[in-house]
Amino acid sequence: MLYLLARSVWVRCLVLTAASIVFLTMAVEAAAAPVPEVRLRHLVRQDCGSCHGLTFRGGLGSPLTPAALVDKPDESLVATILDGRPGTAMPPWRPFLSPDEALAVVRWLREGAPE
Amino acid sequence: MKLGHPYFAPLRLLASAVSMLAVLLAGCATPSTLRGTGDLGVVIERASGTVQVVTQQPPRLLARVEGLGDLSHASVVFSRDARYAFVFGRDGGLSKVDLLTGRLAGRVLQAGNSIGGAISSDGRIVVAQNYEPGGVRLFDAETLAPLADISTRDPVSGLASKVVGLADLPGNRFAFSLFEAGEIWVADATDPRHPVVTRYAGVGRNPYDGLASSDGRYYLAGLYGEDGLALLDTWHPETGVRRILDGYGHGEEKLPVYKMPHLRGWAMAGEYAFLPAIGRHEVLVADSRTWQERTRVPVYGQPVFAMAEPSGRRVWVNFAFPHNDTVQVIDVPTMQVVRTLKPGRGILHMEFTGRGDAVWLSSRDDDRLVVVDTRTLEMSTVLPARNPSGIFFTWRAARMGM
Structure with a gap:
């Protein structure tokens, strides 16, 4: 039980991190777009x-x-x-x-x- | 006996009241409320549908007039007394602006899509040139009442040519060009309700603008579809329209043109005419009597305006996108670019003062007017303006072809 909880927290962290990387990349791409x-x-x-x-x-x-x-x-x-x-x-x-x-x-x- | 005596107190009050009244009355009639129009001008603020009325010296805003509609590509002519500016808007609006009161004195919606206009040599007829529905329309300069229409609709094809390059000629005549039909027409408005048109067909493909020389003798149409210009000598109309500067591109591939050049009487400087090449980064220089090519001056981009200073000593050139942050100055005796200026982003127009001590530049994308001292070539004043385009000073009132 405790193991499962720890695992789901870990997974959630991983998902959040991945999501923020995606968002960051998108933001950087938007900023570098040639003509806003x-x-x-x-x-x-x-x-x-x-x-x-x-x-x-x-x-x-x-x-x-x-x-x-x-x-x-x-x-x-x-x-x-x-x-x-x-x-x-x-x-x-x-x-x-x-x-x-x-x-x-x-x-x-x-x-x-x-x- | 002095007025300070108590007996004279009411008299003293009366005296001061009289003197106050005198001051008030004098205030109403003081010369500071009178003004000539000779040092005024108007600036088109294209995005907001407004025009500024400005003084040239000192350079400043006098009044802003609103409600002029769509002023993209608006142009202006002046009444012969230089009190009124006739503003031709893109939406077909013809507005009469009173420079002294800073108010609209009249406005008519005369077409669906318009490009400019002219005023007759006697100052009584204002003429608008139209894209939609094509043709030109004549109006009473006093009342803006319609006088006559000249249709450019081809009876066979049903197509009405867009009219470009309208210019006044002496004797209440007007010359203009037909973009699709490739013709030059001269209208004699001696009877303004029944203008008589002389047509010159086959002058060349896609005339995009035209000019009349400041003596009113020559009418010149720039051709987009050909390397050359069409010339009519109105002193010898029987010789017809001939091609000048023919084949100036030498058959080479044209560079793309991101904005059409403009032609007007300021292209003439002494014995020369300075004309923007199409699709070449050059100003063409022709002899203004023989119309032979004299030389060509390499410049920074596709020229839009090539304007001679009133003295004719130098010619200023601005450029199409993407070079429209730059203005170059050509020295006429040496035919060399002697200065490259970066006065602002989106330089759309230039206007010299009557004697050329200063030139005003409109910087559309910096929302400002830049005044340059032509002696030092330094910026002397910067004025705020909303997306300014055309600048028109009242000296034009007394000039043919303007």
């Missing part, structure tokens, strides 16, 4: 916004509102962001954004780009 969400959204609103409009209703670039994107699959939008559209003014953003970040941008735009 706030900066990513600022970049999209301001620097994509110079062609697509700050409210994404379009300019020389096409509109990026949820309605404008509704029939375009994630993969093609991610590809457009990363590699641009040859023959148009849309430049490739691969030097500045990872595929995951481009996908986060697409999802944010689909939500109507909330602050």
